Amino acid sequence: MYNFNCRLVPKNYQHVLALVFAVNEVNENPQILPNVTLGFHIHDSYFSERMTYWATLDILSTPYRFVPNYQCGIQNNLMAIIGGLDFETSLHMAAILTGYKIPQLTYGSFAPEDAGQSQSTPFYRMVPNEAHQYTGIVELLLHFGWTWVGLLAADSESGEKFMEILQTLLFQRGICLAFAERTPKGSYFEEYYDMISQWLQTYYMIAESKANAVVVYGEDKSLFFLQIWLVAGEVENVTSMEKVWIMTAQLDFSAVAFRMSQDMQPFHGSICFTVHSNEVQGFKTLLRSLNPFMAGEDGFLQQFWQDTFHCFFSKSSTEFSEPCTGLEKLDSLPSSGFEMSMTGHSYSIYNAVYVVAHALHAMFQSWLKDRGIVRRWRPHLQKLQPWQLHPFLRSVSFNNSAGEEVSFSEKREFEAGFDITNLVTFPNNSFIRMKVGWMNLDAPPGKEFSINEDKMVWHRSFHQVPPLSQCNKKCPSGTRRKKKEGEKFCCYDCAPCSEGKISYQKDMNDCVGCSEDHYPNRNQTQCVPKSISFLTLEEPLGMSLAFGSVFSSLLTILSLAIFMKHQDTPIVRANNRDLTYVLLLSLLLCFLCPLIFLSRPDRVTCLVRQMAFGMVFTVTVSCVLAKTITVVLAFMATKPGSRMRKWVGKRLTSAIVLTCTIIQAGICTVWLGTSPPFPHFDKHSVRGEIILECNEGSAAMFYCVLGYMGLLATVSFVVAFLARKLPDSFNEAKFITFSMLLFCSVWISFVPVYLSSKGKHMVAVEIFSILASSAGLLGSIFFPKCYIIILRPDLNDKQQLIKKK
Incomplete structure (x- = not known):
């Protein structure tokens, strides 16, 4: 052992104890390496490149003689090296060990994702792939909606690599960096006051940032300086800065003895990614049984004891006033000084010892299979070379005493994930790590990341939990x-x-x-489902139009009944009785047509309603036209010697009505044969409604039908207008003129109103036009006659009809 006159980091002493505990377990286990005893040497890097190289070369030298690459006397069978704690230390060691092909099991370093470097260095990483940690940090930020975050990384090669990779991942997932700062380099043995100004400059910048979530990356010593930095901020009366510190697995609260009382409250509620660990049976018993007066070969224990409990031994310096009694308990120490639970780094060391042991056992088993004699092992032990262990290390696989499988991936990385822990601090600067989740890319799809918010404890200063960490508030829905x-x-x-x-x-x-x-x-x-809309009898508009249709139909029937009852009177006979009946029947059908428009549009109704409307109205208008022409011809036929008498009669009126109707029937037939109407769902015209309507198929043919009716009405109007000055007592030219004027006015107004309407209102406009124009014909032509027949029978006399003004 080598014990330089430097202060021990109490927290890291657990790493030594984990190594001793594992080696003792292996040596006492008859199932692993029987008749072979494992030993170890402990060297410290002191976080210094020079000391790291010195310690590595010393391992390769004869004990107590620093002659690198030369050994004599007592031989040490160096088979593997476990270390170092940080990435830079591991790289410095690998620079020398690579030439000797000595296996190096790293328990705290996270090498960058560099395939070339992975092949050139003999690392066996007892920690998971760092890509898991990158992904875990991003998933954690997204889980809590933290899109405006800060990043602090150590000013080192690994810190630079971490910052480069993480920034890319954050950008891809829509997360922005409010700041990205590099922490100053330093060591435990430098005066930290020289860096206060540099730390405070960064402190002010972070304190003023809106980012409440800060990712911190570095080695063990980085968090030590972060603690100093926060305390310095309080000393300088800087506004208290409460942040959610998201710490990577490389960080640990490793305080030296004289800093063990440092305030831990700024880290309350922090979220830490830690190397997966588990409780190893018997380890806590070992910790509780430690006695500095029975240290044996442990050269660290008494130094650890006096530094942590602030006491002294009889042969030590009198730096402390109280003597050590050996009754002090590790349980009483704050967690920042020493943790009773096995940490992730200690768990990795524990597994690393077993990895080497199982690899050696597998190699001896291979020899036994080839030679079959156990006693031949020992001669070969002296000739055993470290490089021979590599094939067995790569294929090692076993379950440790905690029941977890230990094996390496193809990249020589420990196949495990990261635990996500929540840091809960106490006034005595102790803390506990509460496991709240995990990150493991080897887990089944959808279960790689998991976190339990109900177990989370947040910093007491946050008014909202989880706290926000965004550049601005989220945009609300809409x-x-x-x-x-x-x-x-x-x-x-x-x-x-x-x-x-x-x-x-x-x-x-x-x-x-x-x-x-x-x-x-x-x-x-x-999005709200649209309602299907069409004009029905159930709604007020439909009921009103249906009532108008039925009421007008009843009036038409009443008029027809009156005319039929008084069919032998002069006024009925004088108006071409048969033509009058046809006109009244066609008007009745016109009034009933709207009922077809008030039913649900389907294939049949769409085909029927416009055709029926066109044909019925054509018959009606052609009857009016025939009646008008008959009146004019009848008047002209009364003149002496007139040749018009032969045209006056039923044959002419029938010919007019049939001819006009057949032409309209031809137009409708062409319409049906080329582009007939069909039911259509209009989803765009009216907001919130799907209009179920009849698409006319060919708008041109629809307007041809209307145009043809308009032509007949115009001819009838012109003829009636020219005959308007005929004696009132003899003809009805004035009434026909007025009825045609109403008819044409209605349908001329119909076109623009119809085109500007949408949905059910378009159908309502057409129904209203049908009712209005039909009512105009009924009222103008038949109501005056019904008035005479019912109320003025004295005027319903032949003498009255033929007398002249």
């Missing part, structure tokens, strides 16, 4: 992120979603459109 010019993408404004789009989650980059059968609600936070 809005989207809007980039701020000149700022990082995590700093943004919130803009309302454009019309027709929603954002159903907070902080959405873009609003999304609803499907065709949904529409945004008023707050534009979710």
